Amino acid sequence: MKNLNNTYKKKDIIFSRGISHEGYSFFKYFLKKNTDIKSFLDIGCGNGILKKLIDNKSNYLGVDANAGIYKKKKSNDIKYFKNAQKTEDYLKNLNKKYECVMLMDVLEHTDSFLKLFKIALNKSSKYVVVGLPNEDYIIARLRFLFGKGILTHGLEMINTKPGHKHQWFIQYKVALPLIENFANKNKFKLSEKFFYINQPSNFFKRIIYKLAIILIPKTIMMNNFCLIFKKN
Secondary structure, three states: OOOOOOEEEEOOEEEEEOOOOHHHHHHHHHHHHOOOOOEEEEEOOOOOHHHHHOOOOOEEEEEEEOOOOOOOOOOOOEEEEOOHHHHHHHHHOOOOOEEEEEEEOOHHHOOOOOHHHHHHHHHEEEEEEEEEEOOOOHHHHHHHHOOOOOOOOOHHHOOOOHHHOOOOOOOHHHHHHHHHHHHHHOOEEEEEEEEEEEEOOOHHHHHHHHHHOOOOOHHHHOOEEEEEEEEO
């Protein structure tokens, strides 16, 4: 993945300069404010990219179903399972809590949406960090108007492995109260939000892009968003 650190933050918005990794960026800025966390559970860890940001002295465990989205990472700290159910069974039987549990671009791939979030809340002693796509952002809307499909939802997903397809169409204004209310019932509260906006890598295109979106709300412009929950 290119340009992992080619981002900057203004208030609650993370801007990229070209293609980056939004989950990595969300977690990077979260850790800058929370330097005392010593144990991490990364659910849906993929190739373990978030582990790059964690101190080697900290306790890290990554788990994922083998959806074939990423090349498997060979590490004693990462466990892959045959399918999503096997992953959930392992997590439920895991007799340990972690200070921070991460769910980056995971819930939209699950059949029940909130079940894995519930597991994350149960396994956390302090924080749960959730990253999700904003699938009705302005570029996606324009693509659809001009006859393009909705990425990860269309017929193009036929014959891909089950984990590739998004099971839910994520809209920020719908997802936020749903997840927040569920967290509140499980003794967690929303403590912070981040929004991610991907910009062109070319300087001049980036200037034009910024001028074009200056009056458009961030909830429409953002590609992804991150919700950080803290235990009461």
